[in-house]
Amino acid sequence: MPTSPSSSVQEARKTIAERLREIRLDAGLTGRELAFRCGWHPSKSSRIENLKTLPSDADLRAWCTACGVEDQAADLIAASRTASSMYMEWRRMQRTGLRRLQESYVSLYERTKLFRVYSSHVVPGLLQTPEYATALLTAITDFRHLPNDVEEAVTARMARSRVIREGDHRFSILLEEGILRYRIGDVATMAGQLDHLLTVMSLPRVSLGVIPFTAQRRMWTIEPFMIFDEEQAGVELLTADVMLSAPNDTRLYGRAFAELQRQAVYGAKVRPLITAAVRSLG
Structure with a gap:
C-alpha cells in the first residue's frame, strides 16, 4: 500500500532528525554537551532528535557549529524548509x-x-x-x-x-x-x-x-x-x-x-x- 502523504512529510522530518543525531555522535558529543554548546535547555537536543520539536534555521546552524560541521548547515536548512512546505494546511491557505x-x-x-x-x-x-x-x-x-x-x-x-x-x-x-x-x-x-x-x-x-x-x-x-x-x-x-x-x-x-x-x-x-x-x- 502506498505511503500516505502525511507519512511522507513525517519521513522527511525523520530523515533530518536522524542526520542530526549522526552529526552529534560523529562529533563525540552527548545531547547534554551539545545543548551546553548551543546555549539551550538540555532536553531540547533530545526533543529535536525524537521529532518532538521541529528545529528552526537558527537551531540547525547552532547544531552544525557545535559539532564542527558548519558546511552542512545549508543543506540541512534546505531539507528542513522543503519538509515544512510539503504540508500546507487548508485553514492557513x-x-x-x-x-x-x-x-x-x-x-x-x-x-x-x-x-x-x-x-x-x-x-x-x-x-x-x-x-x-x-x-x-x-x-x-x-x-x-x-x-x-x-x-x-x-x-x-x-x-x-x-x-x-x-x-x-x-x-x-x-x-x-x-x-x-x-x-x-x-x-x-x-x-x-x-x-x-x-x-x-x-x-x-x-x-x-x-x-x-x-x-x-x-x-x-x-x-x-x-x-x-x-x-x-x-x-x-x-x-x-x-x-x-x-x-x-x-x-x-x-x-x-x-x-x-x-x-x-x-x-x-x-x-x-x-x-x-x-x-x-x-
Missing part, C-alpha cells in the same frame, strides 16, 4: 478566502506540460463548469467558515483552467464513476457538468478515463492527486494540500496512476457511463 488559493497555482499550471490527474470525489477543477465550481466552492466555504469570495474564486479557477484549451499542455485524467453520480449543486448544475465532460473528452490533448463501478480492482480508491510532469505530485487531504517533490514519492504516485489507468475505460465506453448519469438525474 484559505484564511482570506478561496480566490488567492486558485491564483497560487497559475504558474505551476502554465509551466507543466503533462498533467496526470486522478479524482475519486469530485470533478477536477480543470474540468469544472462555473456552476459546478460555484456549488463546490460554496460548500467548502460554508464547511470551513471562510470569508465568502466564491464569485472571485470561481473566476480565478476558470482563468486557471484555460490551460486545457491553450498552449501545448497534455492531460491524462482519471475519474471514479461515482463522481458522475455524486450531486454537487442542483440537477441543472450536474446536467451541465456532465454535458461539459462529453465536450472536453473530445479535445485532442485530453485523455479522459472513467473507472467503472464494475472494474476488477487492482488498485483501490485513494485520495485525489495530480502529477505535474515528473517534478511534483499534489495530494488533496481534508485538512491539507501536500506537495511532494521527492523522486520516490512522485514515482509512487506515478505507479498508482498507471495501475488506475489499467482499470479505466475510454472513448466510446465512457460516453454510456456519462449519459446514464445524465438520465439518472430524471
Whole structure:
C-alpha cells in the first residue's frame, strides 16, 4: 500500500532528525554537551532528535557549529524548509478566502506540460463548469467558515483552467464513476457538468478515463492527486494540500496512476457511463 502523504512529510522530518543525531555522535558529543554548546535547555537536543520539536534555521546552524560541521548547515536548512512546505494546511491557505488559493497555482499550471490527474470525489477543477465550481466552492466555504469570495474564486479557477484549451499542455485524467453520480449543486448544475465532460473528452490533448463501478480492482480508491510532469505530485487531504517533490514519492504516485489507468475505460465506453448519469438525474 502506498505511503500516505502525511507519512511522507513525517519521513522527511525523520530523515533530518536522524542526520542530526549522526552529526552529534560523529562529533563525540552527548545531547547534554551539545545543548551546553548551543546555549539551550538540555532536553531540547533530545526533543529535536525524537521529532518532538521541529528545529528552526537558527537551531540547525547552532547544531552544525557545535559539532564542527558548519558546511552542512545549508543543506540541512534546505531539507528542513522543503519538509515544512510539503504540508500546507487548508485553514492557513484559505484564511482570506478561496480566490488567492486558485491564483497560487497559475504558474505551476502554465509551466507543466503533462498533467496526470486522478479524482475519486469530485470533478477536477480543470474540468469544472462555473456552476459546478460555484456549488463546490460554496460548500467548502460554508464547511470551513471562510470569508465568502466564491464569485472571485470561481473566476480565478476558470482563468486557471484555460490551460486545457491553450498552449501545448497534455492531460491524462482519471475519474471514479461515482463522481458522475455524486450531486454537487442542483440537477441543472450536474446536467451541465456532465454535458461539459462529453465536450472536453473530445479535445485532442485530453485523455479522459472513467473507472467503472464494475472494474476488477487492482488498485483501490485513494485520495485525489495530480502529477505535474515528473517534478511534483499534489495530494488533496481534508485538512491539507501536500506537495511532494521527492523522486520516490512522485514515482509512487506515478505507479498508482498507471495501475488506475489499467482499470479505466475510454472513448466510446465512457460516453454510456456519462449519459446514464445524465438520465439518472430524471
